[in-house]
Amino acid sequence: xxxxxxxxxxxxxxxxxxxxxxxxxxxxxxxxxxxxxxxxxxxxxxxxxxxxxxxxxxxxxxxxxxxxxxxxxxxxxxxxxxxxxxxxxxxxxxxxxxxxxxxxxxxxxxxxxxxxxxxxxxxxxxxxxxxxxxxxxxxxxxxxxxxxxxxxxxxxxxxxxxxxxxxxxxxxxxxxxxxxxxxxxxxxxxxxxxxxxxxxxxxxxxxxxxxxxxxxxxxxxxxxxxxxxxxxxxxxxxxxxxxxxxxxxxxxxxxxxxxxxxxxxxxxxxxxxxxxxxxxxxxxxxxxxxxxxxxxxxxxxxxxxxxxxxxxxxxxxxxxxxxxxxxxxxxxxxxxxxxxxxxxxxxxxxxxxxxx
Amino acid sequence: xxxxxxxxxxxxxxxxxxxxxxxxxxxxxxxxxxxxxxxxxxxxx
Numbered sequence: 518x519x520x521x522x523x524x525x526x527x528x529x530x531x532x533x534x535x536x537x538x539x540x541x542x543x544x545x546x547x548x549x550x551x552x553x554x555x556x557x558x559x560x561x562x563x564x565x566x567x568x569x570x571x572x573x574x575x576x577x578x579x580x581x582x583x584x585x586x587x588x589x590x591x592x593x594x595x596x597x598x599x600x601x602x603x604x605x606x607x608x609x610x611x612x613x614x615x616x617x618x619x620x621x622x623x624x625x626x627x628x629x630x631x632x633x634x635x636x637x638x639x640x641x642x643x644x645x646x647x648x649x650x651x652x653x654x655x656x657x658x659x660x661x662x663x664x665x666x667x668x669x670x671x672x673x674x675x676x677x678x679x680x681x682x683x684x685x686x687x688x689x690x691x692x693x694x695x696x697x698x699x700x701x702x703x704x705x706x707x708x709x710x711x712x713x714x715x716x717x718x719x720x721x722x723x724x725x726x727x728x729x730x731x732x733x734x735x736x737x738x739x740x741x742x743x744x745x746x747x748x749x750x751x752x753x754x755x756x757x758x759x760x761x762x763x764x765x766x767x768x769x770x771x772x773x774x775x776x777x778x779x780x781x782x783x784x785x786x787x788x789x790x791x792x793x794x795x796x797x798x799x800x801x802x803x804x805x806x807x808x809x810x811x812x813x814x815x816x817x818x819x820x821x822x823x824x825x826x827x828x829x830x831x832x833x834x835x836x837x838x839x840x841x842x843x844x845x846x847x848x849x850x851x852x853x854x855x856x857x858x859x860x861x862x863x864x865x866x867x868x869x870x871x872x873x
Numbered sequence: 874x875x876x877x878x879x880x881x882x883x884x885x886x887x888x889x890x891x892x893x894x895x896x897x898x899x900x901x902x903x904x905x906x907x908x909x910x911x912x913x914x915x916x917x918x
Contacts (some may be wrong), residue, residue, distance in 0.1 A: 524901025533907075534907065536907065573906070574906050609905050609906060613905060614904040646905060649902065649905055650904070652902060653902070673913075679891045679905065681903075682903035682904075685901075685902065686902065686903060689900045689902065692900070718904075719903070721901070722901040722902070722903060725900075725901035726901055729899055729900060747901075764901070765901070768899050771899070
């Protein structure tokens with residue numbers, strides 16, 4: 518029994534490191550066949566939790582939901598440690614579905630359980646996921662607090678790739694605070710670490726975010742070069758999923774729109790894989806399409822109001838502010854100052870709704 | 874009245890010239906897990 522527990526512990530840790538190998542697969546199958554012979558409830562629960570983890574990592578979210586529902590039915594019987602693990606792994610799955618508010622709820626429960634001792638790597642992972650929820654919810658100060666807690670643990674344990682992830686979150690937070698020097702510092706350290714542990718996926722994220730810093734500094738040409746490189750490399754990489762590529766193309770198209778290069782914007786919108794459109798940017802894409810269409814028929818701008826409202830209802834205040842601003846600019850160029858003024862005002866109000 | 878409106882409009886434009894909003898959705902955030910090729914290769918349960 519102890520042997521099985523140790524094997525599960527080992528596998529759980531390997532899943533965190535992202536380095537399971539073929540022999541682990543065989544081990545899992547073996548445990549799967551042996552586990553039913555044991556009556557130890559905790560180990561059976563632990564096994565199910567690792568199963569949930571594997572399914573989420575493999576992005577088999579439907580099967581992961583089934584396991585979550587199964588575990589939920591006997592949640593009261595879980596040990597304190599298993600309850601914490603369940604909270605963390607359900608939050609991981611929810612984050613993959615872009616449900617960061619629900620994920621935060623799960624993680625808050627885990628954080629409130631002070632009497633449960635977690636391994637250092639798991640504690641670091643808990644802080645990291647919490648910081649990720651906060652960054653997605655645009656709560657910068659709490660995000661920085663938790664990402665620093667995670668970074669301290671990951672640095673101490675030499676988890677280089679996890680440190681890079683934390684530094685990306687930190688860099689993005691500083692960028693949002695307009696502290697561009699600090700943001701650049703974070704991305705520069707990330708790139709140094711990437712020399713030690715090369716990873717194209719993370720490299721592309723750094724590249725993409727550095728482009729945004731350049732845009733903020735008004736170095737638009739250089740920013741577009743960075744974004745074009747990101748899109749090209751993402752296209753070449755087979756392990757990058759379509760959503761990630763579509764997202765970068767969307768940002769590139771929007772950047773071209775902001776630079777008033779409507780032709781290139783339309784070209785990239787046309788290049789985009791839209792079957793299916795990633796859930797996170799559906800409304801934004803519709804609004805960008807309308808803005809491009811408004812170059813020929815300005816009346817379509819009237820259709821944007823409902824979508825802006827949807828962005829606000831989804832709590833996407835930054836996106837609402839940005840599109841209100843772009844629509845305002847369009848009305849301004851059409852000399853429709855009253856409408857432009859109303860949109861700038863809405864953009865301003867949307868921005869003040871941000872909780873920083 | 875027209876002048877007042879124009880003044881308000883210029884004020885708002887100036888405000889945004891300083892703080893042009895950037896969308897939170899534009900940033901490429903890290904993944905919640907490691908997302909390595911090995912983990913994707915793991916076979917079905």
